[in-house]
Amino acid sequence: MSPPLHLLPLLLLLSSFPVLTTPSPTYPKFLGRFSHRKPTQTNSNSNFYSYETRYYTQQLDHFSFIGDTLGGDSYFQQRYLLGSTDKWARPGAPIFFYCGNEGDIVWFAENTGFVWEIAPRFNALVVFAEHRYYGESMPYGSKEAAYSGAKSLAYLTSAQALADYATLIVDLKRNMSSEDSPVVLFGGSYAGMLAAWMRLKYPHIAIGALASSAPILQFDDIVSADTFYDIVSNDFKRESESCFNSVKKSWDVLEAEGNDQNGLAKLTKTFRICHTLNNTGDLINWIDSAYSYLGMVDYPYPSNFLMPLPANPIKEVCRHIDDNSDGKTLAERIYAGVNVYYNYTGNYTCFDLDDDPHGMNGWQWQACTEMIMPLASNPETSMFPPYDFSFADRDYECRMTYNVSIRPHWITTEFGGHNISTVLEKFGSNIIFSNGLLDPWSGGGVLKNISDSIIALVAPLGAHHIDLRPSTDEDPDWLVNFREAEINIIKGWLSDYYHAIGASRSVLSDRSEHTGVSSR
């Protein structure tokens, strides 16, 4: 299958054909498998993305004083992007703070246009903070040192990351003499979880959080382990029942082909894998990863988040999988489908299945310690190969990989999740959980309002944190309205805040003037 015609001119212009790296197959579909991608800085609205890169000397361990006995390694430089302060009316104007996820913060900043675009409406200062152990924010002086083993990776945890953000915000506000500035948190995916948890754990630091596509319930047995793959499967079925059926049937077919004489060589050729396959499993992981990611990025317009993709990419994938006009085999049609995901630009001549040969994937560590999100593939409902989740298997793998034991119930102990409505109905406030139902992570998301101010916004046609993406001319009306709803809720938080501190300090009239909240 050749690349789509309209991309040929671009393809011909390219002088080199890079080898694509893809996720390692150890763990099926975590957030952040894509975190190794380099930021591209190709956004057009560059005036929104104007920032200064800064570094903050951060405590490696906030929760013990062992650092005091360690010398220089007890601190590291945390990178953060500080938006323009030109129009920021200090003291007291809002700060919009993005809780960095498992990757280079510049890349997340570029893919979170929403925050940059709405900030001027609030005269808000934008801050994007990088998550420890990602991007340039490396403890122990270098990525190699930080990732050298369990001992140095030990401090890559969510609670430490939240404490980083808390410490940074307090220091930033103090240094800018703007202690009264209300902070609104933003985050998508893992960062959405961090934003929600941070509002819950640090209400004194942030007045509210927009947690987009945050699967905070994808732990223990709070939601069914099947939900993730079921949602992806339904995304495919929704576009084409026959596509769903072809995919579902394909695993056995591929397995059988791989078992044939010269089968692996044949599959290697069909799927344009750079190095001859050792087993069919690696190929199957590579294919099913594509489907899961497609579920996440099934946006209604062309996009370039995980990969450059056309609008409604699952529709496009299924168009290829369903297209047997040339008498293609099932394997060839599957290849044509996943090629839409892995090679829409046609830049790649072959594919490398191992993206992380040196264990430098921070999310894999997190998934081996506290981020134990059970995902299973139920043969009754899922188009994926059947897969049962087991804590014991995960623990075994993690002992083998890192010599570390999983703490399967730590996240729910530390952050909750069970009976969330009962727990938070009369506790906590000012959180938006936004979810798109096409997104497989929405299965672990909060989909119902918990209280008047812990709100679930649900977009039936939305994919993974689409609300946080830069606006485009092709945004459907529902998306425009969805974002307006978010903006209005945030306005309400800020208005409440200024009233509250105004009431307690009688400075409301001064403050409301320069916040831009009241009448815009």
Place this chain on the structure above:
Amino acid sequence: MSPPLHLLPLLLLLSSFPVLTTPSPTYPKFLGRFSHRKPTQTNSNSNFYSYETRYYTQQLDHFSFIGDTLGGDSYFQQRYLLGSTDKWARPGAPIFFYCGNEGDIVWFAENTGFVWEIAPRFNALVVFAEHRYYGESMPYGSKEAAYSGAKSLAYLTSAQALADYATLIVDLKRNMSSEDSPVVLFGGSYAGMLAAWMRLKYPHIAIGALASSAPILQFDDIVSADTFYDIVSNDFKRESESCFNSVKKSWDVLEAEGNDQNGLAKLTKTFRICHTLNNTGDLINWIDSAYSYLGMVDYPYPSNFLMPLPANPIKEVCRHIDDNSDGKTLAERIYAGVNVYYNYTGNYTCFDLDDDPHGMNGWQWQACTEMIMPLASNPETSMFPPYDFSFADRDYECRMTYNVSIRPHWITTEFGGHNISTVLEKFGSNIIFSNGLLDPWSGGGVLKNISDSIIALVAPLGAHHIDLRPSTDEDPDWLVNFREAEINIIKGWLSDYYHAIGASRSVLSDRSEHTGVSSR
């Protein structure tokens, strides 16, 4: 000055005269200076105090995975006291959980009769959990090892202690198949801070907290650093203006006496110090400690919390300080006063000023790391020697003592405190902050309602967490009513909880039957 006459018979019966140990003078008046006292187990209502002693294998470091690289030292045995489960109607009946403070948990259990006494009214299971690094709950196998230096003490922090309690509760409920049991937290003094913080940080683990005499605002500059000594001073002035004036004048007099030839020897004799004083400062610290503790335990009935004391001990102290009928010198009168505190039973023939020669006082470590509570003595308003608080001085002392740096703003970063009303007015619920205004720690307490369910109960005549003490026949009416108010609020929390889970699971009728909450 001889011991009070009515104690002479008891004194004569005693065969040995133990040497009393007193607080070391490094830090003026922290919570928990008294934590080295052994529990006495002399309470009469022993049926309330029936429990089993258990141990839970606890993670040394909840917030990193460094333990996985440390081997055996990554866990320790946490002691907890499990009250009788005979009448506890599992599944689902309440658990009353005391968050242990800086000392032996048995001692705190004995001095927290309130929890034991009210539990039967709720059919509640009582749990008293020991704080890490205190009592028998020692990491590294022994107190000597745990206290050997900064490296082993590193994990003695409040956040780790809260995570211990969270982990223990989750495990306990799971093991008893009573996951739906609502947990109500209790704590007095530092433990009150822990209880309040735990409700805020772990709302999914506990439905409410009674935080008694919890000075959560005694950090940074949230309240005046003068408040603690001012309150003690006013406790004395309230009993006797001349007593206040005598104390205020006494410091210069003692200083002058100490500077006389043979002055220190004379003071040593006057104050019956076992070893000849090296300087007057040690004596002054010893005396002013007594006053501060007296402010805490100025109970209206005879008690034995920090020391065996008569009812209204400050009145008794001042009676002696004001009594110059025999032509006593000021120093002699001061001795007669502090002797009420240090030697009311008359058991001691002399006093040893150094109670912690081996640095085994855990609170001193906490006060050198995160518990940086500025206290100052203002010569305008305080009867104490003038004293200015300085972060730099504290940091210097702590570097000298432990080679550790203070984190002066960590507690407010992690737990808040600034603008607490604004922050919590629409966030959080179900906390009682109870305070007695005689208690010097009430200056850092929450004294005003924050919301409908974050309540301040203030007893003008109460001392340090008097509400948590065992009831006595001499309890004044206000105290009886105060406790009833607390009980009614807790009833409301439980009732709300059972309604909420009942509404979501239609099991209310089963549950309300065995909780004893509804109609008692």
